[in-house]
Amino acid sequence: MAAAFGEAALADAVLVGGTAVELHTGSYRPTDIDLVGHTREGYAARLDDLEFVREGRHWLIALTNGETLAVEVPGDRLGDFAVEPPRTIELSPGRIDVISLNDLMMDRLLQATGGEPVTMDEAVRLAVAAYERIDWDGLAARAASAGQEATLAGAALPSILTAVRRTALKHLRR
Numbered sequence: 001m002a003a004a005f006g007e008a009a010l011a012d013a014v015l016v017g018g019t020a021v022e023l024h025t026g027s028y029r030p031t032d033i034d035l036v037g038h039t040r041e042g043y044a045a046r047l048d049d050l051e052f053v054r055e056g057r058h059w060l061i062a063l064t065n066g067e068t069l070a071v072e073v074p075g076d077r078l079g080d081f082a083v084e085p086p087r088t089i090e091l092s093p094g095r096i097d098v099i100s101l102n103d104l105m106m107d108r109l110l111q112a113t114g115g116e117p118v119t120m121d122e123a124v125r126l127a128v129a130a131y132e133r134i135d136w137d138g139l140a141a142r143a144a145s146a147g148q149e150a151t152l153a154g155a156a157l158p159s160i161l162t163a164v165r166r167t168a169l170k171h172l173r174r
Helices: 002-009 017-025 043-049 101-112 117-129 136-147 152-173
Strands: 010-016 033-039 053-055 058-062 068-075 087-090 095-098
Touching: 002 010, 002 033, 002 043, 002 068, 002 095, 010 017, 017 033, 017 095, 017 101, 017 117, 043 053, 101 117, 101 136, 101 152, 117 152, 136 152
Parallel strands: 010 095, 033 068
Antiparallel strands: 010 033, 053 058, 058 068, 087 095
16 A cells, blocks of 8 residues: 555655554554655545545545555655665565665654653664664764754754663563
8 A cells, every 4th residue: 555655646755654663573553654755746636546535644545344544644755864775675566665774763763852752662662673683883873973963852862772772672681
């Protein structure tokens, strides 16, 4: 569904958010599909043809099992701290680009700088599920670089990374 939506509506669509976590770890149950990308001209008509219906910030589609799937486009590009190329997953038919694991971890860390327990929990959950595959040294360098910026998130990022990694290790040692 993400690939079909991306093809119909977005140029350079990249899957992010909970569905990306699910693809990288197999341990998350997303509530919607989040994609970033630039909207294509005439995208609303193409989504209408695919039976998506706009409701607020989501595009909804009814599935044959009676469920409704929501797609959100939270931005037109990956954030400034996304430095790795997305991973392409070939489907039959189509393909979808997915944010890299390290960029996804950086995104979760940035969200956790807001101080909300839910976002910190999500960062820890991703860290636990993919601990051995995450480039912790690379993330530390990126966090240190961000820490030199004059933003609250940048200043908080190194300590958030340390807290998430420490908490993840505690969970893994249990």
